[in-house]
Amino acid sequence: MRKALVVFSGGQDSTTCLYWAKKKFDSVESISFNYGQRHCKEVKIAEDIARGARVPWQLFHMDLLNKICDNSLTDPDMEVDKEKPANQPPNTLVEGRNMLFLTYAAIYAKSKNIQNIVTGVGQADYSGYPDCRNEFILSLNKTLNLSMEYEYKIHTPLMWKNKKEIWAMADQLGIFDLVRYKTLTCYNGIIGEGCGHCPACFLRKRGLEQYLKEIGQK
Amino acid sequence: MRKALVVFSGGQDSTTCLYWAKKKFDSVESISFNYGQRHCKEVKIAEDIARGARVPWQLFHMDLLNKICDNSLTDPDMEVDKEKPANQPPNTLVEGRNMLFLTYAAIYAKSKNIQNIVTGVGQADYSGYPDCRNEFILSLNKTLNLSMEYEYKIHTPLMWKNKKEIWAMADQLGIFDLVRYKTLTCYNGIIGEGCGHCPACFLRKRGLEQYLKEIGQK
Numbered sequence: 001m002r003k004a005l006v007v008f009s010g011g012q013d014s015t016t017c018l019y020w021a022k023k024k025f026d027s028v029e030s031i032s033f034n035y036g037q038r039h040c041k042e043v044k045i046a047e048d049i050a051r052g053a054r055v056p057w058q059l060f061h062m063d064l065l066n067k068i069c070d071n072s073l074t075d076p077d078m079e080v081d082k083e084k085p086a087n088q089p090p091n092t093l094v095e096g097r098n099m100l101f102l103t104y105a106a107i108y109a110k111s112k113n114i115q116n117i118v119t120g121v122g123q124a125d126y127s128g129y130p131d132c133r134n135e136f137i138l139s140l141n142k143t144l145n146l147s148m149e150y151e152y153k154i155h156t157p158l159m160w161k162n163k164k165e166i167w168a169m170a171d172q173l174g175i176f177d178l179v180r181y182k183t184l185t186c187y188n189g190i191i192g193e194g195c196g197h198c199p200a201c202f203l204r205k206r207g208l209e210q211y212l213k214e215i216g217q218k
Numbered sequence: 219m220r221k222a223l224v225v226f227s228g229g230q231d232s233t234t235c236l237y238w239a240k241k242k243f244d245s246v247e248s249i250s251f252n253y254g255q256r257h258c259k260e261v262k263i264a265e266d267i268a269r270g271a272r273v274p275w276q277l278f279h280m281d282l283l284n285k286i287c288d289n290s291l292t293d294p295d296m297e298v299d300k301e302k303p304a305n306q307p308p309n310t311l312v313e314g315r316n317m318l319f320l321t322y323a324a325i326y327a328k329s330k331n332i333q334n335i336v337t338g339v340g341q342a343d344y345s346g347y348p349d350c351r352n353e354f355i356l357s358l359n360k361t362l363n364l365s366m367e368y369e370y371k372i373h374t375p376l377m378w379k380n381k382k383e384i385w386a387m388a389d390q391l392g393i394f395d396l397v398r399y400k401t402l403t404c405y406n407g408i409i410g411e412g413c414g415h416c417p418a419c420f421l422r423k424r425g426l427e428q429y430l431k432e433i434g435q436k
Contacts, residue, residue, distance in 0.1 A: 060282055068278070068326045096325040099365045103321060107314040108286045136364040143361040146354040147317045 003027040004116035004155070005109045007101050008057070010046030011185045012204055013120030013158055016166055018053055019173040020157050021118045029056045031108065033101055035094070036066035045184045045191065052178075060104055065094065098131035099140060106144045106152055115151055122158040124165075134159050163207020164214070171211075180208070222334035222373070223327045224248040225319050226275070228264030229403045230422055231338030231376055234384055236271055237391040238375050239336045247274045249326065251319055253312070254284035263402045263409065270396075278322055283312065316349040317358060324362045324370055333369055340376040342383075352377050381425020382432070389429075398426070 004025040008014045009032060021028045032046040043059060050057035098121060105117050121132040130136060134156070141154045158166055170179040185204050186194030194201040222243040226232045227250060239246045250264040261277060268275035316339060323335050339350040348354060352374070359372045376384055388397040403422050404412030412419040 060286070062282055064278055064280055064322060065325070068322065068329060095328060095366055096321055099321050099361070100318070100325075103314055103317050104282060104286065107283070107318075110313060111286060130367040131365045133364070136361065139357070139361040139364050143317070143354065143357040146351070146357050147349045148313050149348040 001026045002116065003112075003114040004029075004118050005105055005112075005114045006030040006055070006118040007105050007120075008032050008046055008050060009120075010042055010049050010183060011120070012163075012170075012179050012183050013122070013166060013185075015049055015175065015179055015183045016170045016173065017118050017120040017157055018050070018055060019175050020169070021116075021155075022053065022055065023173065024155075025116060029058075029112070029114065031058045031060055031105060033060050033062050033104070035062045035097070041189060041191075042184055045182070049178070049182060058108075060108075062100065062104070065097065065100060093129055096131070098129075098136075102140060102154065103144065103147075106148065106150075109152070110148055110150050116153050116155060118155045118157070120158050121156055122161060122166075124158075124160055124162040163203050164210040165207075167207055167211035168214075171215075219244040220334065221245045221330075221332040222247075222336050223323055223330075223332045224273070224336040225323050225338075226250050226264055226268060227338075228260055228267050228401060229338070230381075230388070230397050230401050231340070231384060231403075232264075233267055233393065233397055233401045234388045234391065235336050235338040235375055236268070236273060237393050238387070239334075239373075240271065240273065241391065242373075243334060247276075247330070247332065249276045249278055249323060251278050251280050251322070253280045253315070259407060259409075260402050263400070267396070267400060276326075278326075280318065280322070283315065283318060311347055314349070316347075316354075320358060320372065321362065321365075324366065324368075327370070328366055328368050334371050334373060336373045336375070338376050339374055340379060340384075342376075342378055342380040381421050382428040383425075385425050385429035386432075389433075 002025045004021045006014065006018050006021050006028060008018055008030040018030060030050045032043055034040070034043055047057055102117065102119060109117055121137065123133045137154055137156055141152060144152050161169065170176050181192040184191050185200045187198040187200050188195040194204065196205060220243045222239045224232065224236050224239050224246060226236055226248040236248060248268045250261055252258070252261055265275055320335065320337060327333070327335055339355065341351045355372055355374055359370060362370050379387065388394050399410040402409050403418045405416040405418050406413040412422065414423060
């Protein structure tokens with residue numbers, strides 16, 4: 001039996017990955033992380049979506065990260081960058097986040113005899129996050145295998161897709177409305193279509209408009 | 219100025235590394251982890267040694283690890299393996315531990331503009347821990363650099379030394395008695411010479427006897 005663990009945030013990307021994994025694997029579990037992020041309702045939304053998908057879900061508390069790394073997602077006193085600064089990543093970058101998420105996911109997965117780990121990271125709409133790139137994921141996969149002498153396989157079904165293509169994928173998986181109205185991507189914590197003007201909303205909305213245009217609905 | 223961060227447990231190996239780093243770098247800091255290990259006095263011992271060495275020290279709390287991984291170091295109901303089982307690592311193995319320690323260390327180091335990270339892992343007295351091997355450390359170094367777009371250098375001064383050679387190194391660094399009487403390596407939590415019969419004491423004691431014999435003191 002092929003089992004998979006999905007690193008799940010309740011956003012557009014990981015929700016699409018969750019349903020992708022349900023099609024591809026015999027058994028799927030999901031985990032979310034609470035790391036002091038700005039919008040703790042993100043966690044509740046993730047739980048609701050996992051429950052609706054009938055996928056076991058667990059919440060991992062990872063308090064340490066926001067104590068050692070300044071960023072606007074976990075520091076309520078810091079304003080989210082409106083645009084990506086020219087020569088550095090946006091201040092929404094949480095250093096090492098994906099590396100920690102995937103390492104904890106791998107430790108947990110091995111304890112449950114799960115070799116497949118699914119994550120929604122991608123580099124098509126590259127936003128300046130080095131830990132979303134394919135080169136990083138491949139290197140991490142190798143390091144995890146060495147670390148625990150286990151044959152992990154990290155799956156990144158969205159790695160080369162832009163937002164328009166991720167909308168198309170959600171539609172093919174039959175979850176277009178679920179993703180559109182029930183997921184949370186917005187940096188300002190507004191579910192579904194979001195605030196419309198933060199960088200996350202900008203990418204999501206542009207992709208949606210492109211997709212709707214492509215299928216002739218707008 | 220060359221700055222280094224030492225991952226420090228207060229045991230023989232990391233204490234030797236701490237003093238090695240003090241010689242090699244212009245500025246040294248240290249961190250220890252509390253991850254629910256059996257002997258919480260380990261943390262106090264680490265603090266005392268760092269203070270004695272006049273090296274800034276911080277404690278990082280990492281509760282999540284012992285919630286997702288069964289092992290005899292963090293589970294008080296599990297007895298420590300007396301010997302290494304034939305076809306598997308001993309139950310003192312904490313899956314992914316060094317990977318998490320070094321990832322957190324790297325995140326913290328970058329926030330303080332520290333590129334050098336020092337760890338006492340080694341594979342000469344290989345005890346069945348995959349995350350002590352050189353191949354793992356090299357892969358992790360590469361993954362960390364990709365993860366945070368930073369030029370880390372992980373130093374493993376003990377990688378190819380057996381315990382006898384680590385005793386010799388402590389002696390050369392002028393900390394032979396400090397290591398012998400003030401560090402904690404024993405799985406049963408006994409400082410200095412330890413309980414004498416757990417696997418950690420066995421290796422430490424055998425190395426000490428070999429070293430004392432070599433220098434003609436026994």
